[in-house]
């Protein structure tokens with residue numbers, strides 16, 4: 001939550017009742033997009049807030065500085081009101097990139113700076129998973145760390161300054177390749193054509209898979225680090241599920257606000273899953289407890305989450321809990337690949353280069369082997385977390401995005 005102006009943008013107000021789950025999606029989107037806003041929480045039955053009559057209106061409301069008022073909007077409607085949702089400006093590009101996480105943004109910067117006509121199609125907020133990170137401390141050049149949202153916003157501006165086009169809140173559903181033409185179809189039916197494509201669609205947060213879990217999403221259960229919710233946790237005892245770096249970062253961020261943070265870890269320790277620097281910091285926090293051999297096996301509540309059930313080495317116990325942050329990794333965003341000849345591994349990650357087996361290349365039409373980041377379809381490349389066997393880090397996603405552009409140049413040169 002912030003009420004400052006950043007990048008010349010005027011602040012927005014998100015007016016919501018305290019437990020409003022729909023407001024979470026808005027706060028989360030605005031936080032990840034580095035849009036400054038003031039979060040106004042109103043008591044149930046309030047008739048007026050911030051000069052707006054609430055009677056008869058469906059919360060949450062988003063009030064813009066110029067007086068525009070959106071009632072119960074989706075993040076896409078807010079993005080549209082911010083002027084961000086635009087159709088593609090041309091029908092043909094050299095390169096279309098799916099996904100504006102670190103890999104896609106890096107590829108956009110390098111490709112556009114090297115003179116390629118580039119469009120980046122992003123279904124959600126710019127920044128990908130990195131946008132969920134409160135503080136990335138191991139990315140080169142930021143000794144004090146950098147928030148994922150800030151890193152993404154800087155990369156976004158850099159890509160735009162070189163002439164890349166960002167098409168946000170658009171969902172890329174299909175890519176076909178014929179006669180050196182990649183046809184990328186968006187969910188709204190519009191089409192973008194390009195000479196090459198890069199899939200940088202990353203991974204999606206995994207849910208716990210519990211009965212009724214979805215009932216309290218945004219109303220007590222949050223995926224990713226829940227960065228936008230940390231400041232609402234003052235004085236509370238909150239729970240983080242997960243044993244990897246994302247869980248450690250979430251716990252550190254929450255510990256600065258909450259009275260107590262309990263980290264629930266399925267395994268025997270964190271040492272094999274979490275970086276040593278994070279582990280040491282967590283250990284030094286007096287308001288953080290780590291419970292190993294512990295799984296969440298049930299959730300319960302009313303209009304919001306009220307209780308979780310833990311299984312600790314076979315013994316179950318129910319405890320009151322209003323805030324549960326789930327950071328248990330993700331599954332690849334590769335549903336777009338199903339109707340294509342792009343081959344995936346058994347876990348759904350995109351196979352490229354040397355990882356493609358002979359059976360994956362039965363329809364490969366060229367005499368040369370696929371380039372290192374090229375899929376089983378010539379001209380379609382993959383980079384970052386979505387790629388099989390990639391290192392799941394910001395730096396490696398950025399590196400692969402840059403490397404992909406070099407290989408795409410080679411591909412474009414040979415295809416004339």
Ligand SMILES: Cc1cc2nc3c(=O)[nH]c(=O)nc-3n(C[C@H](O)[C@H](O)[C@H](O)COP(=O)(O)OP(=O)(O)OC[C@H]3O[C@@H](n4cnc5c(N)ncnc54)[C@H](O)[C@@H]3O)c2cc1C
Pocket residue numbers: 098099100101102103104121122123124125126127128129130131132133134135136137138139170171172173200201202203204224225245246247249333336383384385386391392393394395397
């Ligand atoms: C909370 C958290 C903390 C982390 N901390 C660190 C850290 O400290 N250091 C570190 O190195 N790494 C960290 N990571 C991991 C790092 O963020 C990822 O490795 C990195 O973001 C991967 O980048 P990517 O571009 O490959 O994919 P992603 O970041 O996953 O981006 C993929 C993008 O593609 C979009 N997309 C998906 N499908 C489609 C589609 N069909 N059409 C259009 N767009 C689509 C998604 O909306 C998303 O924006 C953290 C991750 C999380 C979640």
